[in-house]
Structures are given as C-alpha cells and as structure tokens.
Amino acid sequence: MVQIYHLTLDVGVKIIGFGKVLAYTTLRNKILRKMENKSKIAAIVVAGIAAGAAAWYFTRSESGKQNWSALVDGVKDFTDHLKHVASKQADKVNDLSKETSDYLVAKAHEASNFSDDTLSNISAKVAMEAKTLSS
Numbered sequence: 001m002v003q004i005y006h007l008t009l010d011v012g013v014k015i016i017g018f019g020k021v022l023a024y025t026t027l028r029n030k031i032l033r034k035m036e037n038k039s040k041i042a043a044i045v046v047a048g049i050a051a052g053a054a055a056w057y058f059t060r061s062e063s064g065k066q067n068w069s070a071l072v073d074g075v076k077d078f079t080d081h082l083k084h085v086a087s088k089q090a091d092k093v094n095d096l097s098k099e100t101s102d103y104l105v106a107k108a109h110e111a112s113n114f115s116d117d118t119l120s121n122i123s124a125k126v127a128m129e130a131k132t133l134s135s
Helices: 002-059 062-134
Strands: none
Touching: 002 062
8 A cells, every 4th residue: 555655646746747847848938939029029120220221321312212213113013023924824823724624524524424334334234144044
C-alpha cells in the first residue's frame, strides 16, 4: 500500500510540473505575439515616415514635382500592364478549363455508352446461354 501511495504522489508531481511548463509556454507565446505585433506597428510607422519623406522630397521643388508625376505615371502604366496580362491569363485559364470540362463530359458519355453496350452484350449472351441450357 505504501508503494501505491508513492506512485500516486510521483504522478501528481509530474502533472503539476507539466502544468507549470504548459503555463510557461503559453505565457512565452503571448509575449512573442505582442512583440511581433509591436514589430509590425514599428515597420508601418517607419514605412509611413519614409513615404512622407519621399513625398516631401518630391514636392519641394518643381523638378521634384515633375519626377513625382513621372514616377506616378510609371507606376500607373505598370499596374495597367499587370492588369492586362492578368486578364489575358485568366481568359486562357477559362478557355482551358472549358475545353477540359467538355473533354471530360465527352469521355464520360463514351464510358457510359460503352458500359451500356457491354451490359447489353453480356445480358444477351446470358439469355442465349440460359435458352441453350433450358432446351
């Protein structure tokens, strides 16, 4: 009876130890998530400051305004090009999916017709065999 008590106590200590490890791990994960969130916020703030500095630099002189306008036009042209290419690729994917769907439907009809014909042939052979055996 003493051994059973000792075993129960040992298991209880292990369970308490596991709980402490689990609590520590949970706390550590919460701290890491908060640090990640703060890092994201800091990155956004730095990006905002950089964007503001760039806007100030480009708008402080007439040549900077022209450069800014050229940069904006270049970005707009690039995004228009990307939209056009994406649209063409989407059309190609749509056409290919339609072709594939039509092909699969045709093959399914062929398989259905083949199985119907094969079933009819087997039924006819079984009927002939049954007729032969009954005669």
